[in-house]
Amino acid sequence: MPKSHVIIIGAGFTGVAIAHDLALRGCDITVIERGDICNGTSGRTHGLLHSGGRYAVKDKESAIECIQENTILRRIVPQVIEPNGGLFIALNESDLSYAEQFIESCQECGIPLDELTPQHALQLEPNINPKLLSAFVVPDGTFDPLRLALAFAATAKHNGARFRTFTEVEGLQIDGQGNVIGVNILDRTSNQRMGIRADVVVNATGAWAGQITSMASLDAPVTPTPGIMVAYDQRLVQRAVNRLNVPGDGDIVLPQRRMVVVGTTSFDAENVDYIPVVEEQTKLMLERGSELIPGIRNAKPRGIYMATRPLISGGSGRSIARTFKCYDHKQTHNIDGLVTITGGKATTLRLMAEKTADVVCAKLGISAPCITQDMPLLSYREYYAIPN
Amino acid sequence: MTTPSSFKPVSGPRPGETAWLWLIKIITGPLLLVVLALHLIVNHYLGSTSSGLMTYDDVIAYFQNPLIPAIEILFVVVVVTHSLIGLRGILLDMNPSRRVLSIITWLLALLGATSIAYGVWLALVIASKGP
Amino acid sequence: MTEKWNITLRIYRQKTGELPHFDDFAMEVDPNEYVLDAIERVWAFHDRSLCFRHACHHSTCGACGMRINGVEKLTCITVIRDVTHNGATLKVEPLRNFPVVSDLAVDMGVFYRKMEMVGARAVLPVTEAEIEHPPATWQPEDARYIRLSDCLECGLCISACPVAATTIEYLGPAPLAAAQDVGLRRSPELLTIIDSEDGLWRCHSAFECTAVCPSFVDPGRRIMNLRKQAIGLKLTKLFGKPGVPQP
């Protein structure tokens, strides 16, 4: 019985993770990406390896997913992670009042937490706001977005997955019964068009999910919600620093290489292809960032960028998880051969891939279980050992 | 920690103890400067004619002192070695294949040996011309 | 009202089977923007066939290296005001010494494989990252903090290096700098990789790599230090106790 052929559209975190998972479960994979690996939202993620603390109070399901995936990623791809932990710091009475439910929720979600006296916190991180009232240590971390994606892509490639970058999907091949049986692509490096058949097409295009589903005249449940990140040119802290309070704008500052990156905001946008930087938001990041780490005031911005989160809105159809939307269009719109996965967070890329791979394998009658949680990934540089 | 992996880039780095060649080059370099300064002062500065060139007889007389041919021989050895190693480095940047590179290396070595032999012979001939 | 400039982006274009040429795109830009933003707008609004590599937009991934007016730059942190002026033309070309995949996108394959060959460290203890003035507050136990290395593997130094322009075999500034960071003390077997015709002894001290490095690696200095390490190790092998490399 020849291997089933799965086409994955989109080589962001979700796309490469699904390629890795399905390759291990014996599928023949072709990943199609209109740019290069990780050049969409995934590339411009904040870079926070969530401990779940940020979501513990408001969204326990997300928090539990984050802490589990955080632990797995530290084990399977350590070479792209700064695993130095994180701090939630309270700067005023309202922050302090949030502490109690924060502690409770973290314990509920299984997020390791311990409280520090302000003096101890300042001794660990001298550059945080000295007027802090209390601090909690959580297992946050930082990762390099491109290398995290490349590590998954490298392992997938070594297990047989083919990557076609700079190749745009122009349309879906649909048979008489309205089922998706392949894609029509345009190779941008040579302006050549061709069609590729597949048993299942996975739409892992994140914020651009709508563009693919519209090719099968379906609506997509994703509302692109951009946010700003500002990177400053000094590494002022070793840990991620979060504001202990209800999640808000500019409440996370994390170290990355020799920088600190302040994020983020959240607003609606229609044209997903290009989000201009909004001046006020840059100022807001400076203001909020310097509340957490005053030293940011005399650091220089090194990069200011917008990332478009694929937040899931209503949309029709039942999704198998509330935190991200992955469903088989056979169940939702009686169109076979197309699976869409969107929403979710960078930290949970492996889990999103596992769930999507389960859906794909169910459609293909593959019983192989997911084994990615214990499988260390190859070095991200191995992606280049085999030409595309 | 990533450990050096097995795969090779284009073709493995060409072996060849070039560290020693490089070391010889950077030792002969300063040595050359010293010996050259000596050579210039001795030959062209103490010489009689206005432009510092010695007449035939001056040269012969001058070479009677055995130290002078010794300096000249040392000079020719050092300068030929330094310049040919350098020339090999320049030819290296033409990215010759390994076979061509070894031919170049042998040719340069041959050229060096003959030049040095010639230099030594010349110094001795001049030294022997004395009374 | 933010200031607006009208500039022309002259972008190198190359598709397989076609002759390379330059396309001009008249753009209205904010001088405080980054060059990569303008390039991305060309793709978004003017020409979808433009191929270029970009990911993080804040100098941690190393994907967006290009030559701007002939000088190697990380376009994501290069402010337009610093490289051109109102009404001028900004020439955008791919990096030199890399095979061009298409337009501005180059194939980093051989370069990444060389980095892997020398075992370049992707992450390292904070205290080992050479910083001009490390914070006075560093205590010994800070060594347990791990951070991503300075080298982004962006390839700017390979593009600027005159020796890398002569042959693809030359190991190149970044891999040699990475070998120096790993150090011969930590892995003496590196000597066989770097001590070769295409390695340490090909560098001609042009220091072009140090001039273009956007990320504090200073490959020129590291190559020179690696020479000292290599000669030290070879001399100890010859005369002293074998296998004990000099610092």
Add this chain to the structure above:
Amino acid sequence: MNNQPSSKKFLAWFNPLGRQPGSWAFILSRITALGLTFYLFLHLVVLGRLAQGPQAYQEFLALAESPIVKLGELAVIAAVIYHGLNGIRIILTSFGIGVAHQQRLFYASVALALAGTVFFGIRLFGG
């Protein structure tokens, strides 16, 4: 524009446009090296005349007095001073000494080479 490294483009080595002083140092060193090597073998061959006896050598001396040859010798002197000093710069930096000042060392080499040229120029032509 073929972007690949290639050994055919060796003329590109000598293109100083848009390059750092370090590259100029490399270019000048390479040019002076080629010139000096040529002069070395020329010098060896010419001195062979000594072995052929006084008559042959006197002819050579007459030739050596002509201004063109003197100019050539001046060029050799300039090349030697520059190449030597830049060589010292490369050796020092190769052992980690003065790496931060490598550009100044290069400028110093050029300056001293020019000064030497003027000095020996006066000696050779001033008479």
